[in-house]
Amino acid sequence: xxxxxxxxxxxxxxxxxxxxxxxxxxxxxxxxxxxxxxxxxxxxxxxxxxxxxxxxxxxxxxxxxxxxxxxxxxxxxxxxxxxxxxxxxxxxxxxxxxxxxxxxxxxxxxxxxxxxxxxxxxxxxxxxxxxxxxxxxxxxxxxxxxxxxxxxxxxxxxxxxxxxxxxxxxxxxxxxxxxxxxxxxxxxxxxxxxxxxxxxxxxxxxxxxxxxxxxxxxxxxxxxxxxxxxxxxxxxxxxxxxxxxxxxx
Numbered sequence: 489x490x491x492x493x494x495x496x497x498x499x500x501x502x503x504x505x506x507x508x509x510x511x512x513x514x515x516x517x518x519x520x521x522x523x524x525x526x527x528x529x530x531x532x533x534x535x536x537x538x539x540x541x542x543x544x545x546x547x548x549x550x551x552x553x554x555x556x557x558x559x560x561x562x563x564x565x566x567x568x569x570x571x572x573x574x575x576x577x578x579x580x581x582x583x584x585x586x587x588x589x590x591x592x593x594x595x596x597x598x599x600x601x602x603x604x605x606x607x608x609x610x611x612x613x614x615x616x617x618x619x620x621x622x623x624x625x626x627x628x629x630x631x632x633x634x635x636x637x638x639x640x641x642x643x644x645x646x647x648x649x650x651x652x653x654x655x656x657x658x659x660x661x662x663x664x665x666x667x668x669x670x671x672x673x674x675x676x677x678x679x680x681x682x683x684x685x686x687x688x689x690x691x692x693x694x695x696x697x698x699x700x701x702x703x704x705x706x707x708x709x710x711x712x713x714x715x716x717x718x719x720x721x722x723x724x725x726x727x728x729x730x731x732x733x734x735x736x737x
Contacts, residue, residue, distance in 0.1 A: 501528025505714030526731025663696030
């Protein structure tokens, strides 16, 4: 297993989820927010990528970042929504395609089983490419006990195996602080340390509260916030408000 560099230099930050509808608006969003203290990176998703292609989407973000003299790097994280569900053999080709786009990291939600999870994580590690692993999502009726299709123990198994494989970046629901606590404990037990980072979506429009998540998330924590920033009338001010809550807490 090959170690990869730490993805986010800040211990705490805001990752802006760029689920806007056009590449022009994406560029404008980055232009308006990249200078905000506490912004740690940008997450791009499948909707923009289907429309424009991953390379073009990543390039649009990096072009705006390059024009700004910043003291830290702002990585572009690709969330395929949801990668890591296909057969093990496709992991290597998928990861290489993402790397070729210029993206800086990949989010996996390996619901396809243990063999797929291992193969896709190993594909990232073999290419020294940062990987974030999620196991539980933010929407209602997700777990079996809530009326969903995912076994109650499924996320725990995903996080546990990822931790044992050397993953140190994990995605979990920010609107479920009790699950952040549960999964963080499990990861700590599996790794034997606190040297890992949590990334949590699900705030504001999905009823998550930053203060409640903060109590469970630990020191290495990055809140993923989308609509509350990109739908705001003043995006810079919105980003500043949320970033202050994260880095000032």
